Amino acid sequence: MAALAITTSCASGNKSEADDFDYTADRFADIEVLRYQVPDFEQLTPRQRIYIYYLTEAAIAGRDILWDQNGKYNIAIRDLIEGVYTNYKGDRNDENFKALETYLKQIEFANGIHHHYSTDKFTPGFTQEWLLAQAAQLPEGTVSDVEVLMPVIFDPTVMAKRVNQAEGQDLILTSANNLYDGVTQAEVETYYNAIKDTTELTPVSWGLNTRVIKENGKVTEQVYKVGGLYTQAIERIVANLEKAAEYAENDTQKDIIAKLVAYYRSGDLKDFDTYSIAWTEDTDSRIDFINGFIEDYGDPLGMTGAYESIVNFKNTEASHRTEVIAGNAAWFEANSPVDPRFRKDEVKGVSAKVITAAILAGDSYPATPIGINLPNSNWIRAAHGSKSVTIENITDAYDKAAHGNGFNEEFVIDEATAALMDDYLFITDNLHTDLHECLGHASGRLLPGVDPGALKAYGSTLEEARADLFALYYLADPKLIELGLLDNPDAYKAEYYKYILNGLMTQLTRIEPGKDVEEAHMRNRQLISKWVLEKGKADNVIELIKRDGKTFVQINDYDKMRELIGQLLAEVQRIKSEGDYQAGAALVENYGVKVDPELHREVLDRYAKLNIAPYKGFVNPIYTPVTDADGNITDVTITYGEEYLPQVLRYSRDYRTLPAFLTGK
Ligand code: ZN
Numbered sequence: 001m002a003a004l005a006i007t008t009s010c011a012s013g014n015k016s017e018a019d020d021f022d023y024t025a026d027r028f029a030d031i032e033v034l035r036y037q038v039p040d041f042e043q044l045t046p047r048q049r050i051y052i053y054y055l056t057e058a059a060i061a062g063r064d065i066l067w068d069q070n071g072k073y074n075i076a077i078r079d080l081i082e083g084v085y086t087n088y089k090g091d092r093n094d095e096n097f098k099a100l101e102t103y104l105k106q107i108e109f110a111n112g113i114h115h116h117y118s119t120d121k122f123t124p125g126f127t128q129e130w131l132l133a134q135a136a137q138l139p140e141g142t143v144s145d146v147e148v149l150m151p152v153i154f155d156p157t158v159m160a161k162r163v164n165q166a167e168g169q170d171l172i173l174t175s176a177n178n179l180y181d182g183v184t185q186a187e188v189e190t191y192y193n194a195i196k197d198t199t200e201l202t203p204v205s206w207g208l209n210t211r212v213i214k215e216n217g218k219v220t221e222q223v224y225k226v227g228g229l230y231t232q233a234i235e236r237i238v239a240n241l242e243k244a245a246e247y248a249e250n251d252t253q254k255d256i257i258a259k260l261v262a263y264y265r266s267g268d269l270k271d272f273d274t275y276s277i278a279w280t281e282d283t284d285s286r287i288d289f290i291n292g293f294i295e296d297y298g299d300p301l302g303m304t305g306a307y308e309s310i311v312n313f314k315n316t317e318a319s320h321r322t323e324v325i326a327g328n329a330a331w332f333e334a335n336s337p338v339d340p341r342f343r344k345d346e347v348k349g350v351s352a353k354v355i356t357a358a359i360l361a362g363d364s365y366p367a368t369p370i371g372i373n374l375p376n377s378n379w380i381r382a383a384h385g386s387k388s389v390t391i392e393n394i395t396d397a398y399d400k401a402a403h404g405n406g407f408n409e410e411f412v413i414d415e416a417t418a419a420l421m422d423d424y425l426f427i428t429d430n431l432h433t434d435l436h437e438c439l440g441h442a443s444g445r446l447l448p449g450v451d452p453g454a455l456k457a458y459g460s461t462l463e464e465a466r467a468d469l470f471a472l473y474y475l476a477d478p479k480l481i482e483l484g485l486l487d488n489p490d491a492y493k494a495e496y497y498k499y500i501l502n503g504l505m506t507q508l509t510r511i512e513p514g515k516d517v518e519e520a521h522m523r524n525r526q527l528i529s530k531w532v533l534e535k536g537k538a539d540n541v542i543e544l545i546k547r548d549g550k551t552f553v554q555i556n557d558y559d560k561m562r563e564l565i566g567q568l569l570a571e572v573q574r575i576k577s578e579g580d581y582q583a584g585a586a587l588v589e590n591y592g593v594k595v596d597p598e599l600h601r602e603v604l605d606r607y608a609k610l611n612i613a614p615y616k617g618f619v620n621p622i623y624t625p626v627t628d629a630d631g632n633i634t635d636v637t638i639t640y641g642e643e644y645l646p647q648v649l650r651y652s653r654d655y656r657t658l659p660a661f662l663t664g665k
Contacts, residue, residue, distance in 0.1 A: 023401040025619045026644035028105045030510075032613035033366060033644045036397040038358055038621055041638050044313065047247050048287060049636040052311055052358050053623050054244035055289045059309030059361035061236040062291070063111075063651055064658040065224070066307040066362045069298065070112035070162060072178040073152045076660035077113055080149060082652055083142040084134040099125030101645075108648040109366055109617055113153065114162035114176065116367050117510060117519055117615060121160050121176070128154050148665050163300050165457055165518055167589075171300035178663060179304040182214045188301065191219040198451065202379050204269035207303030209293045211663070224293060225267030233657035237291065238264050252282050260291065276375040280384045283351040287313045288387075290374060295363060297520065302459060308363035310372070310391075312355040318392050322352035322434050324483050326388075332439050332474060337566035342577035344445050352388040352438035354430075359620050366617030366644075370395050371433040373441045378452045381442065388438035390430055398616065399426055406610045411506055412497070413545075413552040421494045424486075428495035431485060432471045439474070440467030444573045454579030458588045460520035462572055465527055469569035472499065472528075476562045493558050500542060500561075501553045503529025508600045509607040509614045516593050527592035532564045534591075544599075551602060619647045 026033040041049065067074045081104045088097060103124045110116040124131075128150055135146045151158045159176035166174070172185040180188060192206055210221035211229055222229040226238060238261050245257040256278045263271035272292070282288070289312065293305030325332075329347040336343060360368045373388040375381065412418045444466065446452060455462055474480065476492040486492070503525035510522065517523050533542050541560045545552050555561060575584045607614075622642055626635040642650075 021400075022641070023397055025642075026105065027613060028102050030614050031105070031109055032401070032616045033109070034397050034401050034616055034618050035621075035640055036357065036393050036618050037640070038356055038638060039393060040313075040315070040356060041358065044286075046635040048249065048313075050625075050633055051244055051247035051249065051253075051287055052313070053625060053633075053636040054240050054247065055287075055291075055309075055311040056359040056361075056620075056623055058237045058240035058244060058291055059289070059311055059359050060651060060655045061240055061657065062233050062307045062309060062362050063365075063655050065230045065233045066111045068230070068658055068662055069178055069304070069306055070110075070114065071159065071176055072181070072661075072663045073149055073159075074107075074112040074178075075658055075662070076143065076145070077149055077153060078107060078652060079660055080131075080135060080143045080146060081107065082649060083138045084131065086649070087138055087142075088134065089137075096126040096130040100131070105645065108645070111363075111365075112162070113159075118512070118515075119162035119164075119518075120512075121156065121162075123156065124153055143660070145661065145665060163298055165300055167457075171457070175300050177298055178211065179299050180212045181663065183212055183219055185301070187214075187219050188212055192303075202273070202383075204273060205303075205305075205377055206269070207299075207301075208269060208272065208296075208305045209267060210304065223267035226265045228267055229663075230658065232659075234264050236655075236657055241291070249285055249287060252278075253285055253287070256282060263292075273377060273380060276377060276380055277384050280375055280380065280387055283353075283387065287311075288355070290372070294374065294376070296376075297460065298363070300457065302453070302457075306363040309359070309361040310364050310368075311358045312389070312391070313358065315354040315356050315392055318354035318390075319352075321431070321485060322354055322388070322390065322438055324485060325434055325438055326350045326352040328479070328483065329439055329442070331479070332470075333443055335479075336443065336470065337473065337570050338444060338573040339570060339577075341447070342444055342573045344443065347442070350385055350388065350438055350442045352390075352434060354392045354434075355389045356393045357391050359623075360618060361620075366619065367615065368394060368618060370398070371437040373437040378446070382445070386442050388434075388442070390433045390437065392430065394618070395426075395430055395433070397618070401616070405612050407506075407612060410606055410610060411501060411552075413554055417493075417497055420490065421498060424488065424491040424494035425498060427486070428475060428491055429498075431480070432468075432475060432495055432499075435471035435474055436467045440470035443470055444577060446579070447577050450577065450579040454581055455576065455584045456581065458581070458584045461523040461527065461588050461592060462576060462584050464521050464524035466569070466572045466576060468499075468524055468528060469565055469572060472496065472565045473562065473569055476558070493555075496558060496561060497553070497555060499525070500529050500532070500555065503527075504533065504544065504553055505551065505599065505603050506607070508595060508603045511595065511600070513597070513600060513604065515595070517595060518593075523588060523592035527588060528565070528568060530591040531568055531587070532561060535564050535567070536560060550606065551599060619644050 021037055023034050025035050064075060084100060085104050103122060106122050107113055114121050135143060162176050164171055164174040170185045172180045172183060172188055196206060209224040212219060212221055224230045226234050241257050241261055245254050248254045259275035259278050263275050291309040294308045296302045296305055298306045329350045333344050333347045371390045373386055375386065408418045408421060475495055480486045481489060507522055507525060511517060517526050536542050539557065539560055541557045543554045545554050619642055622639045624637050625633045626637060628634050
């Protein structure tokens with residue numbers, strides 16, 4: 001489980017000074033869209049720039065796949081809403097039109113009609129009558145079967161949630177994604193139990209690239225591949241990957257691309273593993289990319305991968321930090337507070353670098369992770385290691401955009417703490433990401449015979465908790481000073497304070513009143529924060545205090561807090577290593593899920609006054625090929641400044657691959 005989301009919109013660090021770059025692209029609903037810079041793109045060679053260009057084309061070519069994975073009506077609804085928006089001749093200040101514009105921005109941000117984070121269906125602010133009247137005026141052929149879409153858009157009970165994780169319900173039938181159709185959860189589980197061989201030492205990632213349906217009464221899989229489901233998009237991805245290969249930096253990259261293409265052609269998950277191994281072992285190339293069906297957060301059963309692509313190149317200077325961490329991986333593993341039986345004997349091939357993202361696509365666009373650790377396959381990680389990255393041009397953009405937003409003044413308990421955060425939050429946040437991705441996810445091992453899927457629906461949350469706890473534990477370790485990564489023994493307190501503040505209070509800004517915490521990373525943060533708060537009660541380690549009617553987090557004993565983090569790390573690792581479902585479920589349900597309604601209300605009110613968007617995402621830069629008189633591409637230029645809606649509308653137009661209603665009406 002690999003993607004690390006930005007934890008909060010907390011203003012952080014002043015290490016990087018503000019510049020003239022325009023970081024803000026749009027603001028609507030609960031979203032702010034930012035821009036990121038691609039420093040050093042100009043320092044690459046023309047050949048490297050052309051290589052990146054074709055990889056970015058391959059990345060965006062898969063856009064429609066994610067839209068269709070997220071819901072079978074998504075592309076048809078996008079056609080309808082974009083059609084009305086671009087063809088509208090009336091008053092653009094009309095309330096229905098303005099509501100449609102907001103709805104359009106929301107669905108473009110979510111790659112579908114469900115919120116990207118809560119996965120709840122959006123509620124349109126315009127009326128069905130108005131939309132139907134507009135649809136009737138659209139040019140012939142823009143949309144069809146509009147009446148089929150009306151309940152999907154307007155009826156709150158139809159396809160209400162993209163990913164339902166509620167205990168005790170049929171998670172397949174109650175989830176609106178398009179990864180399964182016409183099958184129950186029990187049927188899916190029976191199907192996979194029959195084909196999974198639990199004694200297999202190198203199992204493929206079952207279900208990663210398929211849609212599960214029933215055909216003639218039998219459960220079967222539709223495979224995403226050339227000639228299979230999504231072939232129209234996959235063929236275009238492959239064509240651009242093959243063009244990119246001509247400009248590869250070395251034979252290793254050519255080989256990796258050839259293996260990825262072979263997998264896209266066969267759909268065989270063994271081919272995906274072959275590709276993943278080659279990709280994992282390439283730690284030398286400057287330019288790198290992921291492209292495929294990667295993270296499984298969109299599947300309540302955690303099997304099918306959402307289409308995603310990020311193209312990037314190494315930030316050589318900043319990578320020194322992660323190289324030092326990776327180089328000392330064995331020390332960190334050997335000194336962790338975890339029972340030695342659950343530690344790795346030998347830490348293999350942890351490679352870590354700081355990267356500059358050149359394009360964000362699919363599941364990483366517009367909302368994007370700030371760190372990634374791949375591959376996800378457990379046996380490949382054990383045998384071949386993993387690659388871990390911190391995306392620093394993204395964290396930098398977050399940091400710059402958050403300057404002076406008033407967050408710290410409202411929520412941080414005192415000026416001393418705020419000053420410490422100003423000085424050290426940027427670096428400790430980045431170090432937290434490095435440690436989480438590079439060591440946290442890579443640490444520990446399962447006892448022999450333990451099913452990696454034993455923790456079921458709680459697996460993602462507990463895996464994120466394990467990685468966060470590992471990172472938090474070591475952020476406070478004198479080893480980081482010894483390694484020259486921090487210069488102040490108190491620096492870690494900046495991250496500890498932010499983490500607990502976020503986990504206990506401020507991340508609640510992302511949740512509607514009356515709702516539980518659902519998303520895995522958020523459950524993990526609340527789990528850790530509430531557990532440490534509760535277990536530290538006797539020693540008064542952390543308190544929630546009231547001042548002028550406002551609640552503040554006060555940390556009284558940072559040393560004890562670190563001890564508690566070590567204890568919880570040991571317990572979460574035990575749960576994972578032993579596959580202790582009962583204990584894992586209890587931990588998540590008792591600490592990670594429920595919200596104190598009174599505190600929630602207070603946080604929402606205080607946050608609303610700041611007018612900060614709880615969610616952020618990014619527009620991409622534009623890459624333009626330079627061609628010679630014969631039309632041959634000789635170089636690529638980069639420009640920024642494209643606005644959000646023009647960009648997504650351009651993507652819908654220029655990267656359209658799939659028909660509406662591809663998988664039925
Ligand atoms: Zn993670």
